[in-house]
Every structure is written in C-alpha cells, then in structure tokens.
Amino acid sequence: MLIILSKITQDIEQIVLKVKMFKRPIYNKVLERLREPRRFIQVLLGPRQTGKTTIAVEALKELGINSHYASADEPSVKDRTWLEQQWEVGRIKSRQGVGGAVLVIDEVQKIPDWPDAVKYLWDRDSIENVPLKVLLLGSSTLLISKGLSESLAGRFELVHVTHWNFGEMRDAFGWNVDQFIFYGGYPGSASLISDTSRWAEYINESLIETSISRDILLTTRVDKPALLRRLFGLGCEYSGHILSYQSIMGQLKDAGNTTTLAHYLKLLEGAGMLAGIEKFSGSGVRSRASSPKLMVLNTALMSAKFKYSFESAVQDRQHWGRLVESAVGAHLLNSSKVSGTEVFYWRDKNMEVDFVIRSGERLAALEVKSGMRKDKMPGMESFSKKYKPAVKLLIGGGGMDLGELLSKQVDYL
Numbered sequence: 226m227l228i229i230l231s232k233i234t235q236d237i238e239q240i241v242l243k244v245k246m247f248k249r250p251i252y253n254k255v256l257e258r259l260r261e262p263r264r265f266i267q268v269l270l271g272p273r274q275t276g277k278t279t280i281a282v283e284a285l286k287e288l289g290i291n292s293h294y295a296s297a298d299e300p301s302v303k304d305r306t307w308l309e310q311q312w313e314v315g316r317i318k319s320r321q322g323v324g325g326a327v328l329v330i331d332e333v334q335k336i337p338d339w340p341d342a343v344k345y346l347w348d349r350d351s352i353e354n355v356p357l358k359v360l361l362l363g364s365s366t367l368l369i370s371k372g373l374s375e376s377l378a379g380r381f382e383l384v385h386v387t388h389w390n391f392g393e394m395r396d397a398f399g400w401n402v403d404q405f406i407f408y409g410g411y412p413g414s415a416s417l418i419s420d421t422s423r424w425a426e427y428i429n430e431s432l433i434e435t436s437i438s439r440d441i442l443l444t445t446r447v448d449k450p451a452l453l454r455r456l457f458g459l460g461c462e463y464s465g466h467i468l469s470y471q472s473i474m475g476q477l478k479d480a481g482n483t484t485t486l487a488h489y490l491k492l493l494e495g496a497g498m499l500a501g502i503e504k505f506s507g508s509g510v511r512s513r514a515s516s517p518k519l520m521v522l523n524t525a526l527m528s529a530k531f532k533y534s535f536e537s538a539v540q541d542r543q544h545w546g547r548l549v550e551s552a553v554g555a556h557l558l559n560s561s562k563v564s565g566t567e568v569f570y571w572r573d574k575n576m577e578v579d580f581v582i583r584s585g586e587r588l589a590a591l592e593v594k595s596g597m598r599k600d601k602m603p604g605m606e607s608f609s610k611k612y613k614p615a616v617k618l619l620i621g622g623g624g625m626d627l628g629e630l631l632s633k634q635v636d637y638l
Contacts, residue, residue: 247397248283249276251386256284258382259327260356266347266359266377268510270369271386272497272522273436274411277362280386291318291326297333298439305342310404312346315357323479325356334359334368334444337404347380365440367495387559388497402628406545406552407535408568410524428529433457433498434593440496452479454488459501460490460519461530465550466473467572469516490517497522500558505569505581507612520554527551542595549595549627550579553620556631557591559583564636576604581614582635588614589638594622 237306250598257268269277278296285292294593297303308330315328343361350357352590361381363369391409392547398415400408410417411432417424437457443485454476458484470483471483480486493499501517521527524536527548528538539545557568564584571578582589590608606619 237354244438247393249386249389249393251278251384252280252284255280255360255384256287258286258384258590259284261361262371262517263356263358265323266343266361266381267385268369268373268383269360269362269380270366270383270384270387271364273364273440274413275386275388275497276412277364277386278331281331281360281362285329287326288327291322292329293318293326294331295330296331297335303336304530305336305338308336308339308342312357315359316355319355319357325358327358327360329360331362332364334363334365334372335439340372340488340532340550344376344380347377352475364436365444365495366497367491368444371496385562387562388555390556390559390631390633391628394626395632402491402631403539404535405631406524406548407528407538409523409528409552411523411525414525415417418535424530428525433526433529436498438497441492445492447482447489447492449479449485449489450482452485453476453492456486456531457493457499459464461495461521464499464527465518465547465554467516467518467570471572498526502553502554502558502570502580505571505583505612518554520558520559521551522555524548524552524555546595549621550593552582552631553591553627554594557635560633560635564634566635571604571608573604573607576607578604578608581608582638584636587616588612589616589618590625591618591620593620594624 253268255269269281271277276366282294284356285294289575293311293315295418297307311330312328315326319326333343342358347359371373389412391402391405391410393407394410394412394415397412404418409425410412411428414427417427437454441453447453451568456473459473459476470486473486474480474483487501490499490501494501498521500520500522502520503517504515506515532543533541533544538548562568563569569581569583571581578590579593580591582591590605592605609613611616618625618638621632
C-alpha cells in the first residue's frame, strides 16, 4: 500500500512540475504587459483550472519586483474593507523598491461591489502617482465583464485565459488527439487519467460542483439552483444537438420559462461550462431567437457525466462522434474569445452545417466527420450558394487533420 501511495504521490508531483515548467503562449502576453509602465488594470478572465493563478505567480517571479498576491476565493465572503486592506499592502510595497510593485487580486468577482471599489482605489493611485500595477483574476466571465463595462471603462485591458487546447495538452503531457477528445483540457486532472473512475470523480466534485456552487450560486441570484444543475446535465447529454427552448422545458421539471433557461445558459457559459450556439441567418435578431445548439466548453465535463471508459468511448462510434463534434465546437468557442470571431451553426429544413465562423465580413463553414468522408454534403452546398463563405472545410474523415484544428486559434482559418 505504501509503495502504491508513494507512486501516486510521485506521479502527481511530476504533473505539477510539468504544469509549472510549461508556459502557455498567453503567459508571454501577460508578462509583457506587466513590464510596461503603469497604464491599465490588467484583467485575466477564464474558467477554473485554466492556469490564471499560475500565470500570475510565475510572471511575478520573472518580473523580479515587489508584489502582493491575495485571493478572495475562500468560504468566507470578502468585503470592500478587505480589498482596501490588500490594496494598502500593495501601496506600501510599491514605495519600498525600484520599479514599483504589482498587486494581484484573485477571484475578484467574489467581493461585493468590487468594480466601484477598484475604480476609486485605482483613480486615487493615478492622482497620487502611486507606482502600483494591478492584476485582477476572475473565473466568472459574465460578472467580470458586467463590472468592467459599468464602472471601469477605459481603465482596463482584458486577457482571456481559455481552456487548454490540444496542442498545449500534447506539449505539456504528451497526449494524443484521442486522449484530448475524451479527457478534455484540464491540466490538473492529467495525473488521474490512468483511473477513469477517479478522474471522473475529480472532474465532477472538484470542478463541476465547485464551479456551480462557488462561481455561479455564490455570486449570482439564482431562484432555481436545481434547475440550473439539471440544465447543465442535459447540456452534457445533448452536447452537439440543436434543441428548442420548448424541447428543453419539456425535459426539465419546473423549468419555468424560456427567459429563465436562456439566462441560466448564459451563467453556465460565463463559468466556462456550457454554451448555446446560435443559428446563423445573416440577421442578429433572428439568430438570438433561434434554438440553441448545446455545446460543452470542455469535453472533460461531458465524459465525466457518462459511464464510459476511454476504450469503450472510442469503440462506440456514435458516442465518439458526438465527442469529436463537441471537442471541435468547444475549441471554436474558446478560441473565439481570443480571436474576436463569432461561432454559429446553420440549418434549413433537413440541411445543416455544423459550424459557421464569422470574422468581420468573412465566413468559414465547417463540417465535422469522425469516420469516413461522405462525398456529398448537401448542407454545405446549400449554405455556400446562399452565403458564399470564403472558406469551406471538412474536419476529419479525409479532410483537415483534427489535431491540427484543435491546436490552433480559429482566426488562422
């Protein structure tokens, strides 16, 4: 038993070491901005377990100037007084050395009325010429974005830290594309994949439950928390499927109305868990009124909800096909936050295009195949005649290599 425990401990330590040694491409962007003169508040925004804290801590080490790190991610709710106290520590450190200092506040969205407090403190430092740079970290996209736009306009720069893509998991842990499709992009779970049951328990308890209970329910008013949880479960089960809000209501007890469901879906998207892709129609009004295509934002969330081992999932071609399409959809959605592109699906009667990407006036249409290529794609042909996309791609099944797509930002298309 001691030998087994020792081996597990060594495996975990090696994974932790790999994560610390591997630096995501976004790391250099953060480091460059922190090296600049004090100009804007830097905001790192992304789901749990994407490496925001690691990026911040490692950047502080490399900067080599005074710093203060404080986290609001604790069971006891922090308040404005706590934030002011941490800020004062940062001010003191900024006067003690050459080059000022950096203040890092982790999970800032947990602090009530944080935008107004940050605005007051930042503006005061600007008036008094305090050389304190500020780095805010948050895992609730909806709350952070709302606070920034309402109170801190013109004072911040946003850096999206998305789920890890295939290229990053491959380079950090040696994964192949099938492993990424099944286990997703959570680096913290990489040491557990040899035991699928244990891995799934970790994803369910440490990531899914924590994200829902602390990143959504603790910070946002949710009148029907049980409904939000059931909606997430339904999204995992039907990831890659187009469901009308009426259909969703029919499968969920006490579902309320479509407005409630749409709101809860936005909350789940803000936590990096589940999104509803809108239908492309060329009209924004019609798109927003469309039936959503449900899509997990990390396939680990989907795999953890099913009783499949990695081997059995690969052998079940129907289930594997859904995982492949979900991996592509998750990658496109995550990448869109960095590239500024928009992701849609398209359907007209019995014709469908899996994904439509829009960047300005340019369109790209993507079909995903997990098996052998189909010679005819009537949906693609019909869409092309109507909207004339600049790029038409088949992903997998004899088309573009799946691993290549999952390794790059979508704007390169």
